[in-house]
Amino acid sequence: MIDNDLAQTGLTFAAGFGALLVFMGVGLAYALRRHLLSIVDTLWGLGFVVVALVSALVSLGGDGGRAQRWIVLAMVAVWGLRLAWHVGGRNSGAGEDPRYADLLQKGEAAGRSFATTAVTRVFVPQGVAMFIVSAPLMVGPNNDRMSVPLAVLGILVWAVGLFFETVGDAQLKAYKSDPANRGKIMDTGLWSLTRHPNYFGDACVWWGIGLVGAGSWPGLVALVGPAIMTYSLVNVTGAKLNELGQRKKPGWDDYVRRTSYFVPLPPKR
Structure with a gap:
C-alpha cells in the first residue's frame, strides 16, 4: 500500500514536471517571438493551475482522498486565474517591465543575447521555482486521508x-x-x-x-x-x-x- 502510494506520488511529480516543461516552453517561444520577457509574470499564476489540474487527473489512479484532490485544485484555480487576469491586464500594452529591461541591458553588456537571458535568467529559474512551490499540489491529491x-x-x-x-x-x-x-x-x-x-x-x-x-x-x-x-x-x-x-x-x-x-x-x- 505504501509502495503504491509512493509510486503514485512519484508519477504525479513526474507528470507535474512534464506539464510545467511544456507550459514554460510554449511561454518561452511566445516571449522570443514578441521579444517580451514580462509575459512570464502572467504565466506564473497559470502555471500552478496547470500543475494542479494535471496532478488531480493523474492522482485519480491512486488511493488519494477525493475531496482533498478537488479542494486543492479549486483553491489554486481561483487564485491563479485571478492573478493571471490581473497581471495580464496590467501589463497589456505597457511594453517591457523595467525589471526585465534592466536584466536585458545587463545581459547585453555581458554579451548575452535576448534568448540566452530569457532562458538562463528568467524562464528556467521561474520554472524551477514553480515546480518546488507546487509540492502541495502534487502531494495533497495523493494523501490517503484528509x-x-x-x-x-x-x-x-x-x-x-x-x-x-x-x-x-x-x-x-x-x-x-x-x-x-x-x-x-x-x-x-x-x-x-x-x-x-x-x-x-x-x-x-x-x-x-x-x-x-x-x-x-x-x-x-x-x-x-x-x-x-x-x-x-x-x-x-x-x-x-x-x-x-x-x-x-x-x-x-x-x-x-x-x-x-x-x-x-x-x-x-
Missing part, C-alpha cells in the same frame, strides 16, 4: 490571503489611476496596515493550500512550497525587490516608520 481540522484551517487562511491580495491589488490600481497620486506613496486602505498586502496575501494563500494538502504525516512535504514561497516574497523577489524602487519617493522614510513591513499591524503613531 484532516478535516487542517482543511478547514487551510481554507480560512487561504480566504484571508485571497482577500488581502485581491483587495490590495484593487486599491493600488485605483490609486495609480488618479494622476494626482503619481510619484506618491500608497498609504491608505490595506496599505496602511502593511507595506505589502498583496505579497502577504500571496503567502497566506499558499500556506492555506499547504495545510489542506498536509492531511497525513507524509503530507508535511506539502508545507515545503509555502515556506519557500514566503521566504521569497519576504526576502528575495517580492517585498524586498519592490521596495528598492520605492525608496526614492518623498515620504518613504515616514511610511516605513509607521507601517509594518509584511504582517498587517495597526499603523504606529
Whole structure:
C-alpha cells in the first residue's frame, strides 16, 4: 500500500514536471517571438493551475482522498486565474517591465543575447521555482486521508490571503489611476496596515493550500512550497525587490516608520 502510494506520488511529480516543461516552453517561444520577457509574470499564476489540474487527473489512479484532490485544485484555480487576469491586464500594452529591461541591458553588456537571458535568467529559474512551490499540489491529491481540522484551517487562511491580495491589488490600481497620486506613496486602505498586502496575501494563500494538502504525516512535504514561497516574497523577489524602487519617493522614510513591513499591524503613531 505504501509502495503504491509512493509510486503514485512519484508519477504525479513526474507528470507535474512534464506539464510545467511544456507550459514554460510554449511561454518561452511566445516571449522570443514578441521579444517580451514580462509575459512570464502572467504565466506564473497559470502555471500552478496547470500543475494542479494535471496532478488531480493523474492522482485519480491512486488511493488519494477525493475531496482533498478537488479542494486543492479549486483553491489554486481561483487564485491563479485571478492573478493571471490581473497581471495580464496590467501589463497589456505597457511594453517591457523595467525589471526585465534592466536584466536585458545587463545581459547585453555581458554579451548575452535576448534568448540566452530569457532562458538562463528568467524562464528556467521561474520554472524551477514553480515546480518546488507546487509540492502541495502534487502531494495533497495523493494523501490517503484528509484532516478535516487542517482543511478547514487551510481554507480560512487561504480566504484571508485571497482577500488581502485581491483587495490590495484593487486599491493600488485605483490609486495609480488618479494622476494626482503619481510619484506618491500608497498609504491608505490595506496599505496602511502593511507595506505589502498583496505579497502577504500571496503567502497566506499558499500556506492555506499547504495545510489542506498536509492531511497525513507524509503530507508535511506539502508545507515545503509555502515556506519557500514566503521566504521569497519576504526576502528575495517580492517585498524586498519592490521596495528598492520605492525608496526614492518623498515620504518613504515616514511610511516605513509607521507601517509594518509584511504582517498587517495597526499603523504606529
